[in-house]
Amino acid sequence: MQLCYNGKLMAGDRPLLTVDNRSFRYGDGCFETMKVYQGQLLLADLHFERLLMSMHILHFHIPPHFTKEYFTGLILELCRVNGVSDLARVRLTVWRAGTGLYDPVDHTPEFIIQCWELPERIFELNETGLTLDIFPDAVKTGDKLSTIKSNNCLPYVLAALYAREHQWSEALLLNQYGRVADTTVANIFAVKNGRLYTPPLSEGCVCGVMRKYLLSRELPFPVHEQPLTVRDLESADELFLTNAIFGIRWVGQFGDTSYGNAAAAILHDLLQESML
Template identity: 45%
Template sequence: MKAFCCLNGRFVRASEPVLLASNRSYRYGDGLFETLRVVNGSIRLPEYHFDRLFRGMKLLDYTFPGRFDADTLEQQILQLVQKSQASPSVRIRLSVFRGNGGLYDEDGPAQYLIECWPLETSNWQWNENGLEIDIYQKVRKSCDTFANLKSASFLGYSMAARYAKQQKLNDCLVLNEFGRIADSSIANVFVVRGTFITTPPLSEGCVDGVMRRYLLQELRSVILENGFDLAEQPCTPEDLAMADGLFLTNAIRGIRWVKQCGQTSYNSETVRELFRITDTSFRPL
């Protein structure tokens, strides 16, 4: 692979310095990002990713740069993949930040950076061994206006991921300010009880995940037709202890079965069936 990145539409080698020390995302966490999957030259769920990004930029009052739209970004992402020779399966990180300067400096147009890395094609397969996770107790995520953004202000999730690595876990769940489950360090959470599947609503402070939205909207009818109920519902740690199944979702890995959370073990039957249903509808091209 030839490593390149794209800064504000300009392609440069990934080894070259591209950001200034006064970058506001670096200084203050004043940025947003999207993590996208590209398979055989096709971006998966681009409309969901770009919709979330543009809504976030408007919420944060960013000034949109010239020629910054879904078509242009998609073209530059695919050009970067081709230039980097990173096919067939690729992970893209699209970062957007307010620019450079101090807190009270006048804003200029937002800037953006696109990066890419190759992915294993097995990345989307059923995880037969299951994930082992736990709850990270040292952070409480707020349920404010900005909680659903995929933000560069990532400290709580970063520490949860660090704890998971220290404990030899695959991931950790993050609690909100009320002590209920928000999401995990890199994914949204779904709980299974019988045929009833729930996920915390956005009001619980979770990131507005692309795969979460895809399951709740596009695949909802398919899931219901196969005998499952799907709803948004707050989740407590006690609910996890009584659940039959548990799984995590994100745009890179799809559905990932959780084998164990803390001292509670889960069966895979319902999650495996759900994976089969969604894999049929969302199989990589």
């Protein structure tokens, strides 16, 4: 498989980064995980809106050619070369060039684009509900950095390890107030009395692309951004998770509480119709 390094196609097994790389040293950068389907980059506008917002927050000096059209062209060409244009997962990783200690000496962005084939079942709603519980060893702090898909992912790494050790599908991270933030790879929605609820960005969750897409759509259920407690999740009629790769996945059990998937199934079908 080939990858794209700063706009050039290269062999995927070629060494490219040095030990002074700032992403390696400090997690100094951000990334986007995207989906290509039948030669089209899905939700491209939202992905590149978030990418540019993240780079501004991190004080990169963004080159004029870093546009949606530029990156979309590179992504689709890479998928074509690797023979995965029908259905692929794409990761665009950006980091700050140069060396220095914590104080950077260069604010120029560098990037790598990678792609992998996805199975067709990615479009299917999960038959068995996910199991979810709380990761107790880290919190998400609601600040400007919490919305970014950061190259510094230690809370999510440890939460994913914790979930595997406990044989859960996913782990829930709470914020500094003990309220709901997000999970290791997804935003969370609760369904209660025919209404959808999801934490606002101020609660510490990543600014998820699928989350933002759902908030912008006319849905058969009213959607509200509001802080959610653990008790709110336990008393909900349904829970589901969202991200750009899986779309919607429903939660079958959170702690000792079990859930159905009626609303999640409706939204899943509407999502497929609107995007594909």
